[in-house]
Amino acid sequence: MRIVKLKQDRLNSFLEAVSTDSELWGPVKKGADKHRFKIVDNPAEFDLDYTRTILPPKKIFLPPRFNMFKAMPTAYEEETMDPTKKILFGVHPCDIHGILIMDQFYTQTYNDPYYIRSRENTIILGHSCWPDEHCLCHSTGTDVANEGYDLFFTALNDEYLVWIGSSKGDDLVRIVPELFNEDLSDRDIQNYIRWREDRSKAFKAEINFKAMPDFMELKYRDAVWENLSHACLACGSCSNVCPTCTCYNVNDKPRLSENASDIARCWDACTLESYSEVAGGENFRESRSERLKLYYTHKLQAFISKYGKPACVGCGRCAATCPVGINVKTVAGALDGEEVDAFWSRYATEVTK
Ligand code: SF4
Numbered sequence: 001m002r003i004v005k006l007k008q009d010r011l012n013s014f015l016e017a018v019s020t021d022s023e024l025w026g027p028v029k030k031g032a033d034k035h036r037f038k039i040v041d042n043p044a045e046f047d048l049d050y051t052r053t054i055l056p057p058k059k060i061f062l063p064p065r066f067n068m069f070k071a072m073p074t075a076y077e078e079e080t081m082d083p084t085k086k087i088l089f090g091v092h093p094c095d096i097h098g099i100l101i102m103d104q105f106y107t108q109t110y111n112d113p114y115y116i117r118s119r120e121n122t123i124i125l126g127h128s129c130w131p132d133e134h135c136l137c138h139s140t141g142t143d144v145a146n147e148g149y150d151l152f153f154t155a156l157n158d159e160y161l162v163w164i165g166s167s168k169g170d171d172l173v174r175i176v177p178e179l180f181n182e183d184l185s186d187r188d189i190q191n192y193i194r195w196r197e198d199r200s201k202a203f204k205a206e207i208n209f210k211a212m213p214d215f216m217e218l219k220y221r222d223a224v225w226e227n228l229s230h231a232c233l234a235c236g237s238c239s240n241v242c243p244t245c246t247c248y249n250v251n252d253k254p255r256l257s258e259n260a261s262d263i264a265r266c267w268d269a270c271t272l273e274s275y276s277e278v279a280g281g282e283n284f285r286e287s288r289s290e291r292l293k294l295y296y297t298h299k300l301q302a303f304i305s306k307y308g309k310p311a312c313v314g315c316g317r318c319a320a321t322c323p324v325g326i327n328v329k330t331v332a333g334a335l336d337g338e339e340v341d342a343f344w345s346r347y348a349t350e351v352t353k
């Protein structure tokens with residue numbers, strides 16, 4: 001892997017030069033203190049001083065809702081999925097790991113043509129970050145990305161150290177080679193090592209992920225699941241914001257005047273009541289505690305036994321999003337026997353008095 005340098009004040013010239021035939025996506029401020037990935041005309045619109053976007057990059061590969069095909073009485077027509085070339089800039093290491101998990105999921109057992117087409121047309125440009133109180137990527141080992149990107153920009157003083165992670169990334173650098181400097185000095189290397197050490201020390205939240213598969217097994221009937229369910233609103237937000245949640249549903253939308261239907265694919269969430277409902281109205285997971293158990297079994301146990309790592313990349317979105325404080329940190333803490341200070345634990349104390 002080659003590493004080059006780029007002056008930070010040349011970043012926008014680089015992004016403009018490489019995105020002439022692609023959509024340029026990246027983090028843009030939304031409201032006072034939130035961010036989202038958005039297409040921009042001008043890279044000056046990016047705000048790189050962010051910790052996490054509301055939704056992860058999965059929305060760019062598989063939008064929350066899209067038509068797969070049009071069904072007619074005796075035939076169907078495939079919708080052409082957007083083949084637009086995209087450059088996705090400013091992706092943090094946890095989200096790069098989220099993309100790697102989706103790559104595995106959507107290509108290992110069954111190839112998902114919608115995901116694959118979109119993914120193959122997207123160049124990933126990663127960017128360094130600094131943790132806040134919700135970031136758990138140090139515990140999941142996803143605080144650094146060694147693969148899954150085409151270029152990765154680490155901001156140090158007024159420069160970037162730019163890791164070239166693929167031949168596509170190398171091609172981008174070759175479009176404007178005059179912007180880059182190939183000579184890394186000992187000082188650059190020392191600065192980077194110091195930055196890595198300081199960043200490691202800045203993490204505040206931790207989870208013992210190694211112990212979680214055992215704890216999930218041992219505490220499958222623990223009162224914690226009932227306690228969580230008293231407060232859970234079954235809103236599905238924790239699944240929507242999670243970069244590793246992949247469940248979807250398929251709906252028919254009739255086009256009455258044409259004797260045809262649009263067959264649409266839309267994000268689903270195992271925390272929603274309708275998720276486990278089948279024809280005839282039977283629901284296999286009617287209770288919120290069973291649905292939360294399913295969600296956390298996937299995150300903390302089942303995925304580990306199949307893929308050797310948790311289905312959590314420590315992005316902290318569930319912690320920043322759930323209105324009642326149910327998130328991977330507080331649930332893992334409760335399973336680990338901690339006194340958890342969250343709305344759901346205080347509420348459970350009230351309702352079970
Ligand atoms: S755990 Fe929180 S975010 Fe998830 S469904 Fe329940 S209330 Fe909504």
Ligand code: SF4
Pocket residue numbers: 136238241242243244299311312313314315316317318319327328
């Ligand atoms: S479980 Fe929470 S912290 Fe982990 S990847 Fe999903 S949203 Fe991020």
